[in-house]
Amino acid sequence: MDFSSFLTSLATSFVIFVVLMLLFTWLSRRPGNHEIYFPNRKLKGLDPYEGLRVTRNPISWIREALSSTEADVIRMSGVDTAVYFVFLTTVLGLFVLGGLVLLPVLLPVSATARFRIKVNETTSEGTFNDLDKLSMAHIEEESPRLWAFVAATYWVSFVAYCLLWKAYKHVANLRAAALMSPEVKSEQFAVVVRDIPPVPEGQTRKEQVDSYFKAIYPDTFYRSMVVTDNKKANKIYDELEGYRKKLARAEAIYAESKKTSPEGTRPTTKTGFLGLFGEKVYAIEYYDEKIKELIPKLENEQKVTLKDKQQSAAVIFFNNRVTAAAASQSLHDMMVEKWTVIDAPESRQLIWTNLPKYFYERQIRQYVIYFIVFLTIFFYMIPIGFISALTTLENLKKLLPFLKPVVDIPAIKTVLEAYLPQIALIIFMALLPNFLLFLSKAEGIPSESHAQRAASGKYFYFTVLNVFIGVTIGSTLFSTFKQIEKDPNSIVKLLAESLPGTATFFLTFVALKFFVGYGLELSRIVPLIIYHLKKKYLCKTEDEVKEAWAPGDLGYATRIPNDMLIFTVVLCYSVIAPLIIPFGVVYFGLGWLVLRNQVLKVYVPSYESYGRIWPHIYIRIIASLILYQVTMVGYFSIKKFVYSPVIIPLPILSVIFIYICQRKFYRFFKSTALEVASHELKETPNMEVVFRSFIPPCLSSEKADEDQFEDALSQVSRTGGVG
């Protein structure tokens, strides 16, 4: 890629972003779109502009984002979101501090070097280009100028250590503040117990659980809720809810039709598959009948479920937070595989079906899934390598000669050259996240947030291994494949050798990501169009409209790995081609701004894990840092720099840094400190409310009838107890 196509790519991206931003300003001012641009405020019962300045000029959202505080973020979107911003700030800080030193120092050092770059070290076209002049590739071998790059590597690493340390401390404080809040949060009073041994003769499961915990916590045990197999009840409940929605819709259609003709048109439906086949009936009566049929069926199934489908897991409620926190950290049975107690996640993020999975089953599932992920990562490596090698224009012309006339038009050629490989890459990556989330849930993980973290971790390793290393090495794969075969240790060297060649590829990749990606994110064009289409042609009832603009959450499982990929790319090139740093700064700066706007006004978090995502992010930042340091070791030795071993202490230092940080901070992210849990509450918790918040919707009765819960949901404390 030559310099002009790079500028074209950059300019196009920027223009797209400006257009999208103006579109956003214009669209978000129209009251009809408020559901799309301010759903979070709307759901919290706030007016879109309440507390904000009314003049809506194109940059007012920037001013609002900048003036918002961390407390605002926590109030509107929770601790997890605040932690995500700590991540963005940390990375941004790293690149700003890195750039402030690296750009003024390294660019002149490179530019003034008098070294002709060899053909194979430059970009794929094999022509010398202006960007390469500013990179480390321009320094001759064994040059003492390399000392400047060594110093730069150290500077970046130490800035990273300082910022990460500060960030970890800050996040721990955020978590502590949230956990010690005087609000009553149901999950802080509960623990989940799994691996309950078989019910002893002459006892029910409920009695077994109650007597066990009653004996250990005679004063603080409140009640237990045995996990049941709700599959059938769930199915009936979903069916029932479906018919209720359809009924509401049919009634709305009927009411609508009355406006045109006085008696209206009674809507009809068919009884067969999807309402498309079978006998034609009047919809309202048909749904009404179905609902009347299903209600007793559900009630019956609820009773059967609660009585006969009790499983080997339970949620235990205590009447204070300290006991729950201590219980979740303590060994209960002398064997770890029985009566395993963990802290309860929020009820909305409990994965109920995973709770009764047994200890050894979970262990085995975990290893099997690690193996599948391993295979996935390494079998995708090959196709990605191919794609990256094929999608240079030269190769395309060779493989698909009929494209030649089109491709040779200069304008199209430039655009294609700029975007073709990147687009292939982006589409490719879109297929994976759901598969990984599915795998993570299959591990037997008990909470949604944990599953998301696990999926995010897998996705991170996938992106770094495949996109970064894969593309980098892939671009020189065919020429050097035999070299790897001969000496597998040469992979670090190979990685380092191919870095400068793909620098401009990643430069445009980052630019595309931030301008187009964040432009789309801010303008919400796609959700807006879908919403208006749905509203106009599909939605008949209020609930349906509400569903149509439901904003969703930030989607950490893919967002964080994608950010981490950009971070890894920019970090690894930061010293080799410092020109990439400003792109990193713009990516994370713009991301901070756009997402600040989005979390305050748009996204609604679907769970709260009190910052547990942080250690996970932290480990991956350090992993990237180590990759960067190892790459630099390789790159310096390619430059035949005799002092390149001076870099070797850095990865070792990083490992020690991980160890110290995890040792100091991690345990608090795994469990709640008792001192934190012992802070006073605003009010005495209403344990009944706490307990009820954990009842799954398909089992909750509409009549406030207590007796039906007797079977699986114990009530020891109130009736006097078992033991």
Next chain:
Amino acid sequence: MDFSSFLTSLATSFVIFVVLMLLFTWLSRRPGNHEIYFPNRKLKGLDPYEGLRVTRNPISWIREALSSTEADVIRMSGVDTAVYFVFLTTVLGLFVLGGLVLLPVLLPVSATARFRIKVNETTSEGTFNDLDKLSMAHIEEESPRLWAFVAATYWVSFVAYCLLWKAYKHVANLRAAALMSPEVKSEQFAVVVRDIPPVPEGQTRKEQVDSYFKAIYPDTFYRSMVVTDNKKANKIYDELEGYRKKLARAEAIYAESKKTSPEGTRPTTKTGFLGLFGEKVYAIEYYDEKIKELIPKLENEQKVTLKDKQQSAAVIFFNNRVTAAAASQSLHDMMVEKWTVIDAPESRQLIWTNLPKYFYERQIRQYVIYFIVFLTIFFYMIPIGFISALTTLENLKKLLPFLKPVVDIPAIKTVLEAYLPQIALIIFMALLPNFLLFLSKAEGIPSESHAQRAASGKYFYFTVLNVFIGVTIGSTLFSTFKQIEKDPNSIVKLLAESLPGTATFFLTFVALKFFVGYGLELSRIVPLIIYHLKKKYLCKTEDEVKEAWAPGDLGYATRIPNDMLIFTVVLCYSVIAPLIIPFGVVYFGLGWLVLRNQVLKVYVPSYESYGRIWPHIYIRIIASLILYQVTMVGYFSIKKFVYSPVIIPLPILSVIFIYICQRKFYRFFKSTALEVASHELKETPNMEVVFRSFIPPCLSSEKADEDQFEDALSQVSRTGGVG
């Protein structure tokens, strides 16, 4: 060493053992020696023969040992001792089951092989000898007979897995039974808290600690005891106790002298150093005066200590076992390096001076000490290698020619050949254990039992690395040193190569150990002589006599590593030279018998850790097993056996086995399961007694005056509290 010198060595050892056993029978029957042969029973207030048969024939102790049960051992000597017997039984079982298969199978396979052993594969003399005929060295290279040895390796490994699994389960049950016992054990109601942050303005340390725990455990917190710097108080206390003993002694001497002359001789002493210099005074008056002087000084120092020398650690008492168990497992402050809570060991084994050491100080000390131990292990390697190479007779004659006439006498030659290297080794090893215990305590470990375990672990690695590997390789060191230099990976191969050459050395080493070692152990000749000498010439008072026969404990810190060394040696040779197995069986069988007698009648445990020694023993057994398996891999490849990779799964299997066992069982050995702690007590604990049992002797007041404890020893629960 030829066959006759081996037999001489064996026969001599056996004769020594028989003599010592007869001596034991004869000596233990004399009532004047009962303090030496039955001190444990005496201290427990039992008659030496109570409940035992009266006829004291030479083997009656064997019958008694065999008929004793595990419950007897636990009653007389605690859970730790019972766990040590589980270790002996497991190892014995392994060798018996191994020997039953290996001896009848492998010996004929070796003996009938028609292969001339090469000179460098036999013993140091370079002559063919009868023992080697029965070893694997006698099998020719690439022979299909090697399959029998592969099968034997697998058999030994699988027997080991089965027995270890059973043993781990059994020990866990022993621990559970002890921890759930209805007896009130003070340490189960206490936790130790370390790393208390600096005292806030306007609070005392005591108030800080009390308010912190009162807030977290409002109902179950009983009282706290702040750790103080007792160095000075201890010194005064020791001085006082010393004078008290001297006073009693002087009075006894005076009373004695009255028997000969009516007015007696008033004993005198000198006021200077050690009572040898300075002014001559009447002893009784002088000591009396000193004691009167010291008592108020001690009381004053106690007050100062309790008030002004409070440190950053405390012992916290709860009024039930479950809370204490849960507290010791829970994170209290959000940072792990503040308010670190661990379960309290028994008060007698608390290392008070280590408690106030701070988190990071402990961490750093630990790594520094690991490094020192590493250096110790590897710098001792060289001298041991030299000793083993020098102490062959040939070398001795060369180096010390004046010994030649003595050494050439056949009888002396045989004895020297049999014992010389072993004796050098044993003396060498005697120097180390105290040094390692000192190092372990310097790590900042809070309890004596933990320090003993740590020392024992260090000693194990030392013995295995230096004695076993060192001697084995050392014997061929000089000839092959250059080979290692060229290829450091050859060390496994080298180890395997030199194994058969040193087989007979270890055979005699084991024989010496068990016959002479256990003979001395059983007969207690040395303690007996010391006791009688002391009693006759030194002891004047009852207390002094009691001190003279105090039996001490089993001394796990050296006993277990020594047993482990024998175990490692026998295990590693079990397939190569199966003839060693009977020696292993005799060693552990005899050990079991002799020690059963000793723990029931002699030794008094100095602490009880409820079987925490087991995971430690277990890990080292598996480490030996892996060493054995790796050695076998090496040895098979030396035999040019093409199928030698079939052994490779074994070490991997061992690692998986460690992982599973530790995952399943270890946590219960680290902390008490709540279910176990929740078992009912025989009586409501008297918390005052529990609390007082933790007061160090130098601070305990003789007047039952409560007020003096107010400063460092809080009494929140009874006076109404702080918060």
